[in-house]
Amino acid sequence: MLGECLIILAALVIPAVYLEELHGGVYQFSQTELFHKKNSCKTIPSTLLLCNDIEYNEMRLPNLLGHETIKEVLQQANSWIPLVHKQCHPDTKKFLCSLFAPVCLDEVDEPIEPCRSLCEQVKESCAPVMLAFGFPWPDMLECSRFPVDNDLCIPLSNPDQLVHPTQEVPKVCDACKDNEEDDNEIVDNLCKNDFALKIKVKEISYINGDTKIIPETKSKTIYKLNGVTERDLKKTVLWLKDGLQCTCDEMNDINAPYLVMGQKLGGNLVITSVKRWQRGQREFKRISRSIRKLQC
Missing domain, CATH: 2.40.50.120 (OB fold (Dihydrolipoamide Acetyltransferase, E2P))
Structure with missing residues (x-):
């Protein structure tokens, strides 16, 4: 997070560096294509520190960021741990894990995505923290990508809880x-x-x-x-x-x-x-x- 320079740099190196090494990859194919990829359930490894101690044990591959192997997920997910530690929103981990390690159910063919409200709340609270360290909220996490709240998406833990952006100065x-x-x-x-x-x-x-x-x-x-x-x-x-x-x-x-x-x-x-x-x-x-x- 090197101040304003990074925002400019991000635009120059997003394909190879910014999204892959920091933001954990990109949609390498459209979400429609993703739905038709063969669903594979894998046990969430203990080495996936970002998603330890979540409410489920099996994740879907490919995930919602286009990673097709556990190795890819591990390489990219660790970069997001510092944001979780900032505690900018209580559902930050839940939101990120719904993308890196989406819940896998044998009886459901399509990926279960985060609800749009979950994304919007996490973005509202965490985007200012990321920006303070030189990172704009990435396009791949644009909330319009995710479904309006319904019974088949990952909701906020507490929809009535309003969380204000942190004022922490890095x-x-x-x-x-x-x-x-x-x-x-x-x-x-x-x-x-x-x-x-x-x-x-x-x-x-x-x-x-x-x-x-x-x-x-x-x-x-x-x-x-x-x-x-x-x-x-x-x-x-x-x-x-x-x-x-x-x-x-x-x-x-x-x-x-x-x-x-x-x-x-x-x-x-x-x-x-x-x-x-x-x-x-x-x-x-x-x-x-x-x-x-x-x-x-």
Whole structure:
């Protein structure tokens, strides 16, 4: 959730990154086609943490998001666990599981979908939370896709309960905090880290709660490398740990260059500092001067 930048980025990378890695996939075929797919009932595995302890034990495959195997479901569902933990609506888990792990009944051929009112209530309460972290409510969860309330859809647990959107303000990622530094502190920060790169962002996605950032190859300028191999840089992938739990307003312009510093941890390049590179700004004149004089 990197502020307004993600809304723009989402529009650019929705097919490959945004919906598949964060939002759990897309309708790979129409709902009509889905109804005619052979229904397969599978036991909900204990590893499907999003849907543990729900009211039924068997799920339908393919599910309502087009996933045809348990492996696909597991890969995509975990990205939604943080939203459930935000407790933006008491039926968030119920709604998501009706899509990822829809109830499977041998005597019913068609999938049992969430009622439109269930979707609308969850959206009303949770969309502001998602937007605070840089995510608009996805098209694949547009409530008009789901049936008006009837006896064959998944209803709200308590239709009379009104839930208001949470006013929780997300915390700022540690790497994105605006810290004033003098020349000595800048050099000290550079020396503590394994890499310092000037980049522009190509793609942003979320995996298991972490932010995955792929820079534009041609925009990359290397200022420092320590223990980072050519293989690491062949296709640079940077990680912002727990990025799904915090905001990064510092990175709010898709066209802007950024100075990112970090460390190589467990084979991954993990960001510890993000600064928007603004040409002519006093701070970056100092950073440029410090980089040229760097002696660790």
